[in-house]
Amino acid sequence: MSRWPALAIRRVFHLVNGGTPTSDPANWDGAVPWATPVDLAFVNGATLSATQRSLTEEGLANGSRAVPAGSLIVSTRAPIGYVAEASRPIAFNQGCRGLVPSHAVDIRFFRYQLSAMSERLAALGQGSTFLELSGGALAGAPVVVPPLSVQSAIADYLDRETARIDSLIAAKKRMVELLTERFWSDVTHRVASRTSTFVPLRRYITRITDGPFGSSLTSSDYADSGARVVRLGNLGLAEFRPGDAAYISCDYYLTLQRHRVRKGDLLIGGLGDNNNHVGRACVAPDLGPAIVKADCYCAHVDDSRATAEFLALYLSSPLGAWGAAWAARGTTRSRINLDIAKDIPVPTIALSAQTEIVAGARRDRARAETLSRRLNSQNTLLQERRQAFVTAAVTGQLDIPEAA
Incomplete structure (x- = not known):
């Protein structure tokens, strides 16, 4: 009270x-x-x-x-x-x-x-x-x-204390950003230090398809269950994001086999935004029956020349973002078509070296994600503390000498 x-x-x-x-x-x-x-x-x-x-x-x-x-x-x-x-x-x-x-x-x-x-x-x-x-x-x-003088004293106190807490929260958020930046910087260095030779992506794949456009797949075709539809939101930076699941009926899926996705396929984003660059990629998990939607490309990788994991890692890196922008020169940089996707330059690196790069990236990413979770958890506690602190101050439960 x-x-x-x-x-x-x-x-x-x-x-x-x-x-x-x-x-x-x-x-x-x-x-x-x-x-x-x-x-x-x-x-x-x-x-x-x-x-x-x-x-x-x-x-x-x-x-x-x-x-x-x-x-x-x-x-x-x-x-x-x-x-x-x-x-x-x-x-x-x-x-x-x-x-x-x-x-x-x-x-x-x-x-x-x-x-x-x-x-x-x-x-x-x-x-x-x-x-x-x-x-x-x-x-x-x-x-x-409370009296006006007390209102001002409490507001002055909260301005100082919340600014201090907000500064701590901002610093921890920046640390999370730096962990991500450092991870991708290391990936770029590992790839660039292995070769200076690049060839078009088409040299590493045996098949590539895009999603159905226009009336071939509309919102009225979606169902509560059935065959999975892979959408742009599912394509992270070298990681498949399983949320926001969408489905079509299995019967309709059978009419869209040209767009099917299989476990281990390379999924490439044909549309980018501020957080996810065009050309980013990830590896398809076991989704069961599945297709890609418009602006998503599905490629089957020639495993005698490359691994899907390495290609996804490279395409999602700053070096891969540069490659997609280079291939898309003269067009709208935030979107690429199927032909441009096939022209993205990819480094020529031996399979053994690709495997080594992927293994190192997995270890680094796991460490970075562990630290990020810890920092985000600390920020959650700081935000809860800030809210409780403000509540206690404005209701008079916190002893503020200036407001006595």
Whole structure:
């Protein structure tokens, strides 16, 4: 229990509902930031100044509302409970509500308090299609209201202490990134030190196919079980990601045999993004009956010349990313077609050396993943500690001399 009085949010703030203007171009791409729950998620618990989309003054007047700097914006659907402090006048959509102070407060204190209340706010959500926190439920939610001087003292203290914890979390995240960077740097060095000669990928494979396009495979063809459909999301950097499983009926699978996947085949990503470069690859596990989807290529490796594990490792490395970009020169670098995939330059390395490189990479990756799990676990504990720390501070359970 807090030693300070608890008041309904409506006693401390004016609630402002958001909205979305029509798609008329005159309403959009102006100077008024327009927040959605996605924008709040990026800065949850902090300040917000920039958003993915913006409105013109006409758009604001026609279909939305803005809150002034020093207000809070809370997500009330999809999901509930993200909170940010507006550092400038910001509009928002109907998935958010604004809280404008009705009298003098230290808005930082209430930003911390609302962040600590996210689970309680989510529990107040209602709805059958999707959960939404109504304006009435948000307005009636209680917040503790200490004297203004105490609010500021606690906010100052939390600014210092959460910054320290956040710095530790950021440092550990960077360590995880460095472990990954070091692993791929070592892979590149091992490959580059063995040869300077490259030949097209087609020299190492006996068959390659792409996935069915257009009406040959649509969302209506998917089933709850049956033959597996390998999609881009399953293709990691030299690792198959089993999640997000999709299936088609076995009967329909029999009509798509040209696109089949077998255990040990090389799976190549024909489309890239910021986290997964085009041309990355992995080895297909035993999936049973399976096919590749569009933008995924399935190759059968000539095991007298190469191993699928080595090719997947190379194609997923920075050196392989360079090779895919080289083969795709003159085209859109984020996508390659089947002919370009066959032209990706691959190093000529003896099978024994390929096996040695793969074995070394397995050992290094296992060590890196063990360390990464440990660091991620430490970060989870730090984030839990931060949340508990904030909750204790804003409810008066933490002894802060400046707030006495």
